Amino acid sequence: MTQRTAHQPREIADCVSAYLQEGDLEGITSMFHPDCKIFFPPDQPPATGIAGARAAFAGFMDLRPAIKSDVFSEVIIGDTALVRANWSVVAPDGTVMAEGQSTEVAKRLENGGWGYLIDCPYGPPTLA
Numbered sequence: 001m002t003q004r005t006a007h008q009p010r011e012i013a014d015c016v017s018a019y020l021q022e023g024d025l026e027g028i029t030s031m032f033h034p035d036c037k038i039f040f041p042p043d044q045p046p047a048t049g050i051a052g053a054r055a056a057f058a059g060f061m062d063l064r065p066a067i068k069s070d071v072f073s074e075v076i077i078g079d080t081a082l083v084r085a086n087w088s089v090v091a092p093d094g095t096v097m098a099e100g101q102s103t104e105v106a107k108r109l110e111n112g113g114w115g116y117l118i119d120c121p122y123g124p125p126t127l128a
Contacts, residue, residue: 013069
């Protein structure tokens with residue numbers, strides 16, 4: 001499988017999408033920081049770490065949809081970034097399976113690329 005690197009935070013979703021379409025779950029998890037938290041589904045406790053990223057994407061592997069991400073904001077300070085995007089998950093037949101507006105915090109990874117540290121596909125969670 002191809003090893004991808006997000007050279008800018010806005011490239012992370014494209015890398016995840018490419019891995020997803022190839023059915024490469026380990027590739028997808030390589031785009032997440034080891035300490036990540038993923039707030040999906042939004043009504044569940046966050047998935048944490050690489051195991052959490054693996055669990056969050058495992059259900060999509062058979063279908064191999066594409067993630068379309070239109071990043072409209074990217075703020076980088078050192079090795080941390082805030083990214084906002086409009087996104088959709090599109091099945092191979094063109095059906096939109098899910099869509100939303102995300103807020104993510106990205107962090108530089110050991111390989112020099114960027115990965116998600118905090119992934120909020122539907123925006124940040126509200127206080128309980």
